[in-house]
Every structure is written in C-alpha cells, then in structure tokens.
Amino acid sequence: MSTVLDIDNLHVAIGTANVLRGVSLRVEAGEVRGLVGESGAGKSMVGRTIFGLLPAKAAITAGRVSFEGRDLLAMPDKQRRELLGRRIALIPQDPMTSLNPVRRIGAQICAVLQLHLKLSNRAARDRAAELLSEVAIRDPAGVLALYPHELSGGMRQRVLIAMAFACDPSLVIADEPTTALDVTVQRQVLQLVERMRQRHGAAILFVTHDLGVVAKICRSMTVLHAGRVLEDGLTLDVLVKPHHAYTRALLAATPRADRPADSLRPVPPALIESLWAEAHRLDQLAARRPA
Amino acid sequence: MRWSAILKRLALIPPTLLGVGAIVFVLLRVVPGDPIAMMIPPGASPADITRLRALYGLDQPLLSQFITWLGQVASGDFGRSISLRQQVFELVGARLPATLELAALAVAMALLMGITVALVGSLLRGTRAEWLLDTANGFFLAIPDFLWALILLLGFGVLLPLLPISGRLDPQLAVAFRTHFYLIESLLTLRLDVAADLLRHMLLPSLALALPFAALVARLLKAQLAEAEDQDYAQIARTRGFSRTTILQREVFPNALIPTVALSGVQVTLLLGGTVLVERIFSYEGIGNMAIDAVINRDFPLIQGLILTFAVLFIALNLAVDLLVALLDPRLRHG
Numbered sequence: 001m002s003t004v005l006d007i008d009n010l011h012v013a014i015g016t017a018n019v020l021r022g023v024s025l026r027v028e029a030g031e032v033r034g035l036v037g038e039s040g041a042g043k044s045m046v047g048r049t050i051f052g053l054l055p056a057k058a059a060i061t062a063g064r065v066s067f068e069g070r071d072l073l074a075m076p077d078k079q080r081r082e083l084l085g086r087r088i089a090l091i092p093q094d095p096m097t098s099l100n101p102v103r104r105i106g107a108q109i110c111a112v113l114q115l116h117l118k119l120s121n122r123a124a125r126d127r128a129a130e131l132l133s134e135v136a137i138r139d140p141a142g143v144l145a146l147y148p149h150e151l152s153g154g155m156r157q158r159v160l161i162a163m164a165f166a167c168d169p170s171l172v173i174a175d176e177p178t179t180a181l182d183v184t185v186q187r188q189v190l191q192l193v194e195r196m197r198q199r200h201g202a203a204i205l206f207v208t209h210d211l212g213v214v215a216k217i218c219r220s221m222t223v224l225h226a227g228r229v230l231e232d233g234l235t236l237d238v239l240v241k242p243h244h245a246y247t248r249a250l251l252a253a254t255p256r257a258d259r260p261a262d263s264l265r266p267v268p269p270a271l272i273e274s275l276w277a278e279a280h281r282l283d284q285l286a287a288r289r290p291a
Numbered sequence: 292m293r294w295s296a297i298l299k300r301l302a303l304i305p306p307t308l309l310g311v312g313a314i315v316f317v318l319l320r321v322v323p324g325d326p327i328a329m330m331i332p333p334g335a336s337p338a339d340i341t342r343l344r345a346l347y348g349l350d351q352p353l354l355s356q357f358i359t360w361l362g363q364v365a366s367g368d369f370g371r372s373i374s375l376r377q378q379v380f381e382l383v384g385a386r387l388p389a390t391l392e393l394a395a396l397a398v399a400m401a402l403l404m405g406i407t408v409a410l411v412g413s414l415l416r417g418t419r420a421e422w423l424l425d426t427a428n429g430f431f432l433a434i435p436d437f438l439w440a441l442i443l444l445l446g447f448g449v450l451l452p453l454l455p456i457s458g459r460l461d462p463q464l465a466v467a468f469r470t471h472f473y474l475i476e477s478l479l480t481l482r483l484d485v486a487a488d489l490l491r492h493m494l495l496p497s498l499a500l501a502l503p504f505a506a507l508v509a510r511l512l513k514a515q516l517a518e519a520e521d522q523d524y525a526q527i528a529r530t531r532g533f534s535r536t537t538i539l540q541r542e543v544f545p546n547a548l549i550p551t552v553a554l555s556g557v558q559v560t561l562l563l564g565g566t567v568l569v570e571r572i573f574s575y576e577g578i579g580n581m582a583i584d585a586v587i588n589r590d591f592p593l594i595q596g597l598i599l600t601f602a603v604l605f606i607a608l609n610l611a612v613d614l615l616v617a618l619l620d621p622r623l624r625h626g
C-alpha cells in the first residue's frame with residue numbers, strides 16, 4: 001500500500017501559542033483514517049496546514065508534510081495550487097456557508113472542472129450533472145441552475161461532496177462534514193461519502209469527534225489532544241485495546257449499541273487538565289532547548 | 292425584489308411628491324423675499340405692483356394658491372417662470388439633460404476609480420502601499436465636491452490652462468441639436484469633434500463631483516471585500532486551487548458589491564445635490580446652476596418646478612438602487 005499523505009512531526013504556532021506539537025500521521029492510498037479529538041485539539045489546523053489556510057499569525061515551526069512523496073510545504077505556491085482541488089480536496093464542515101451565495105451551483109462546480117481538467121463549457125456542464133447524480137441528487141440539470149439558498153443543508157452538503165470528488169482526488173479531507181446537519185441527514189451523508197470514496201478511489205482523512213462514526217467508517221485512526229498524537233493505529237486495534245488513558249476515556253464517553261446509555265461517563269476533567277499541563281511542560285522544555 | 296414590493300414603492304411616489312411640493316410651496320411664501328420686488332423697474336407705481344401680483348396669482352390666500360398650483364401641476368402645467376418668462380416645464384426640460392449627462396459621467400468615473408482603488412488596496416493588504424492608498428483615500432473623502440471644483444478650476448483652468456472652465460460647449464461649434472442630450476446625441480450621430488468638446492467641458496466639473504464619491508466607493512468596497520474574503524466560501528475556494536485574483540474576482544467581488552451598492556447608491560443623491568454648486572462654479576448650464584438663479588430671483592414657479600424635479604430624481608434613484616441590489620443578490624430576488 002502506498003502512502004498518500006505523510007505528516008511528520010508537524011509543529012504549528014499561532015503567535016506564541018503552540019497549536020500543533022509534533023503531529024505525525026500517515027494516510028495510505030484508498031483508506032479512511034479518522035482524526036479524533038475534542039474541540040480545540042488542533043484537528044482543523046492539520047487540514048489548514050495542508051491547504052495553506054493557516055491564520056495570518058500562524059507559523060509552521062517544524063515538520064514536513066508530504067503528499068504522494070512530494071513536500072507540500074516546500075513547493076512553490078503555484079505548484080501547490082495545481083494539487084489543491086485536483087489531487088487533494090476538502091469536504092467542509094458547514095454546508096450553509098461553504099457555497100458562494102450569489103453564484104449558481106452549476107457555475108461553482110464547473111469552475112473547478114474547468115480550472116483543473118480544462119473541460120469545455122459543454123463538457124463541464126455534463127460532468128457536473130453526472131457528479132450531482134452520483135451524490136443522489138434527482139434532477140441534476142435543474143439543480144445546476146439553482147442558487148445555494150434554494151437548497152437544504154443536506155442538499156448543499158451533497159453538492160460540496162460532489163465538488164470534492166469532481167477531479168478524482170487521491171486524498172479528501174473531510175472536516176466534520178456532518179456536524180452541521182441534523183441526525184437523519186447525517187447518516188445519508190456518511191454513506192454518500194463512503195460510496196463516493198469507493199467509486200473514485202480516494203483516501204479520506206475524516207476529522208470528527210465522534211468515535212461512533214470512526215468505528216463505522218475508518219480503517220485507521222489518530223487521536224489528537226492539545227496538538228499531540230496520543231494514539232495511532234488500526235481502528236479495530238485501538239477500539240479493542242486502547243493504549244492511552246485518554247482514548248479509554250473517550251471510548252467510555254461514546255454511546256454504543258451494546259451498552260446501556262447510563263453506563264456513559266464523560267471524560268474526567270482531571271485527565272484533560274493533566275494532559276494540558278503535560279503539553280505546556282513540553283512547550284517549556286522545547287523553549288529552553290536552543291533550536 | 293418582488294413585484295408587490297415594487298408596486299408598493301411606486302404607490303408611495305405621489306404622496307411623497309405631494310408632501311415635498313407642499314413644504315416647498317409654503318416655505319417659499321413664508322420666507323421673506325418677493326419675486327415681484329425683484330422684477331419691477333425702479334419707479335413702478337404701487338398699482339403696477341398690485342397688477343403684477345394679481346397676474347401671478349400672488350394676491351390669493353396661500354391655500355387657494357396651492358390648490359391652483361396643484362391642479363395645474365396635475366395637468367402637466369408647471370407654470371411660467373417669473374424671471375425668465377418661459378414655461379417652467381420647457382426651461383427644466385432643456386437644462387435637465389445637461390445635469391443628467393454630467394452626473395452620469397461623474398458616477399461612471401467615480402465607479403471606475405473607486406472600484407480600481409478598492410481592488411488594488413485589497414491585493415496590497417498588509418503592505419505599506421495599502422496604508423498609503425488608504426491615507427490618500429481619506430484625503431479625497433475629506434474634501435467636498437465644491438472645494439474640488441475650485442481646486443480643479445485653479446489647477447487646470449488657471450495655472451495650467453489645459454481645459455475649458457466654463458460652459459457646456461464651445462460656441463464656435465454651434466451645431467443644431469435635436470435633443471438636449473448633447474453628449475449622447477453627438478455620440479450617436481458620430482459628431483465626434485462635438486462630443487470631444489463636450490467631454491472637455493464636462494471633465495473638470497464631473498471630476499469634482501466624482502472624486503469624493505470615488506473615495507467613498509473605494510472605502511466601502513474595500514471594507515466589504517475584506518469581509519467577504521473571510522467568508523467560508525472564499526476560503527474554501529482556495530482549497531480548490533484558485534488563485535487569489537480569481538477568488539477576488541469571482542467569489543469575493545460579486546458578494547462585496549451588494550452591500551456597497553446598497554450603501555453608496557443613496558449617496559448618488561448627494562452627488563446630484565453637489566451639481567448645484569459645481570455647475571455654478573463652472574458656469575455649466577444644468578438645473579443646478581439654474582436653481583441658484585431661481586432662488587436669487589425668488590422665482591417661485593421655477594424653484595417649485597426644480598425642487599419637484601430633484602425630488603423625482605431622488606425617488607427614481609432610490610428605486611433604481613433597490614432594483615440593482617435585488618438584481619445582484621439572488622437571495623433578494625427570490626425572497
């Protein structure tokens with residue numbers, strides 16, 4: 001199996017605050033890897049680093065990100081832009097704000113196809129309609145002519161999924177693609193992502209804080225906390241035999257079909273506190289060591 | 292905007308005009324100053340004055356004067372100018388096109404300059420050049436149009452006499468026009484030398500009107516561009532490999548334009564108001580210039596006609612801005 005994404009010892013700081021403290025993770029071709037962690041763990045920062053979307057005051061202080069063997073962080077902007085959208089794509093979190101409100105759905109999908117695949121207007125429209133029917137949108141030609149506000153959240157997320165897979169990427173980063181949707185729609189969207197992945201043969205880095213979702217769709221998983229990887233492995237192994245106390249606590253806090261709901265226990269605050277204290281201690285150690 | 296909303300707006304026009312008409316009518320007659328006193332030759336007898344007052348209906352009670360005037364206006368008769376001794380409708384009709392052409396040129400130049408400055412400023416974000424541009428823009432915003440008129444008059448009319456500083460057209464180019472839209476007509480009939488001369492005469496006054504408005508458009512649009520650039524859809528466009536300029540053009544600009552048009556559109560009314568002084572300074576024969584003479588001469592019918600004309604322009608402009616915003620924003624079109 002070849003490695004699509006290889007993140008090695010990535011450090012990111014925003015101003016003086018460290019947000020990623022040596023993150024390493026690999027995504028193999030065609031697999032779904034879950035990236036799990038509480039809010040603020042740094043999950044989105046991983047994706048932002050890859051897409052070059054870090055906030056203005058952020059700096060990558062150490063580490064490498066290679067995509068299909070090429071160093072993403074070192075390559076010139078123009079080269080990276082050729083990869084983005086074509087080889088690496090994003091399924092965003094909030095479908096309500098992720099589409100341009102004043103452009104028709106068709107124009108937004110076609111723009112991507114024309115940028116990367118150099119399709120003609122006609123061919124781009126046909127391909128866009130095809131993509132919409134792949135994500136189970138009835139009347140694709142009709143939807144192409146609509147504006148985002150004329151679609152429900154679930155429909156918009158389908159459109160965004162179609163756009164992510166439009167150029168047959170080898171890596172899709174899905175940053176909590178279902179959190180903004182209501183529960184009934186969440187299941188459909190998850191199935192859709194999985195179907196599109198199989199059809200287009202992409203690997204997915206699936207960002208979520210829901211271990212239940214990870215158990216369902218991820219082959220491997222990474223547990224992140226305070227910008228550090230606490231656990232990494234095949235999902236089955238991690239779920240059966242978690243190494244880190246934090247992972248065990250997360251598991252105990254996740255609802256499961258085979259356990260009564262009242263056995264759920266929230267992650268103990270003392271554990272989270274000690275993890276943050278450890279992270280800050282490491283920051284101080286690193287600061288004392290000359291770079 | 293839906294049809295019902297447009298109809299509602301149209302229905303409000305007659306009462307608005309009636310209100311404006313009533314206020315102007317009463318104000319003119321309450322404020323001291325008498326048109327007859329301005330026009331009588333020295334040594335006219337009191338009997339002459341009484342006769343003139345009766346001729347223009349000024350001897351009637353206020354209410355009956357107003358009702359008479361209203362009736363005439365409703366039938367399309369705006370009365371006779373006391374000082375110019377011509378029908379108000381014809382006088383205004385002959386001068387309005389000059390002002391419309393001047394204002395349209397000013398708005399077009401302002402949009403061109405304002406949009407360019409906003410886009411360049413956005414691409415320069417975070418640099419020293421951006422700071423310079425913002426500072427210069429603030430300077431242009433702070434100087435009102437009539438001051439610009441004087442500055443331009445001194446600069447390009449007197450110190451560096453490159454451009455004409457008075458009138459609308461070189462009298463030597465005496466041409467017969469069929470309409471009063473000289474610029475449009477000369478362009479359509481391909482009399483380009485005439486068009487060029489008209490433009491040379493319009494350049495300084497329209498620039499004076501355009502500069503502060505351009506600065507306003509630049510400031511509003513730049514702020515809106517910055518805001519739109521932070522929106523999810525613009526950030527996500529970057530994850531698809533689009534360049535910064537493409538995103539600015541396709542994602543950010545169309546969205547930033549909507550609030551900019553809504554906010555600056557109504558400011559065009561200020562620009563129209565600015566024509567009064569600017570036309571005066573450049574002796575440009577539009578309704579603004581005419582309005583000053585009308586006020587000096589206490590020419591009641593002409594003042595009333597001109598104010599109604601401005602009121603109609605302001606109302607039409609506001610409606611046009613709302614329609615334009617709806618055209619730019621699909622959410623409003625379907626809302």
Ligand SMILES: Nc1ncnc2c1ncn2[C@@H]1O[C@H](COP(=O)(O)OP(=O)(O)OP(=O)(O)O)[C@@H](O)[C@H]1O
Nearest residue numbers: 014019037038039040041042043044045046055209
């Ligand atoms: N623009 C920013 N400026 C400063 N700090 C930021 C900024 N964006 C994020 N952070 C900080 O970076 C850290 C990591 O944020 P990140 O968005 O990656 O978390 P996350 O794991 O994606 O959380 P969530 O589940 O809420 O999306 C957080 O501590 C957050 O406070």
Ligand SMILES: [Mg+2]
Nearest residue numbers: 043044045175
């Ligand atoms: Mg996040």
